[in-house]
Amino acid sequence: MRITFFKIPQHRKFQYDPIYYNPEKEEREERLRRIKQEMGVEVEEQSDERAYKERIRGGMRRRIKSHFEVGRSERKKSNIRLIIILVLLMIIFYYLLNAASEWYSQFMM
Numbered sequence: 001m002r003i004t005f006f007k008i009p010q011h012r013k014f015q016y017d018p019i020y021y022n023p024e025k026e027e028r029e030e031r032l033r034r035i036k037q038e039m040g041v042e043v044e045e046q047s048d049e050r051a052y053k054e055r056i057r058g059g060m061r062r063r064i065k066s067h068f069e070v071g072r073s074e075r076k077k078s079n080i081r082l083i084i085i086l087v088l089l090m091i092i093f094y095y096l097l098n099a100a101s102e103w104y105s106q107f108m109m
Contacts, residue, residue: 033050
């Protein structure tokens with residue numbers, strides 16, 4: 001019998017059921033839905049559900065796209081701001097270095 005002072009946790013189990021995504025099947029179903037909608041055969045309830053899913057999917061795409069566009073413009077603004085700050089710091093450093101060398105030459109020589 002072993003005596004342990006610390007409880008050693010067991011590994012955690014993660015249950016993941018992968019979902020198979022078939023883009024060809026979705027494309028085929030979308031074409032069939034459009035054809036049925038044009039012919040007026042599709043049931044209104046299915047159409048509403050599909051339209052709801054499309055709105056959600058489209059909204060997510062727009063939100064993700066706008067997020068990346070905003071990110072790019074913000075990075076560009078940030079980089080320009082950083083360059084301006086670095087140039088200003090270099091000018092201030094040059095001025096202080098020049099003033100220090102003048103002070104040193106004036107008092108030490």
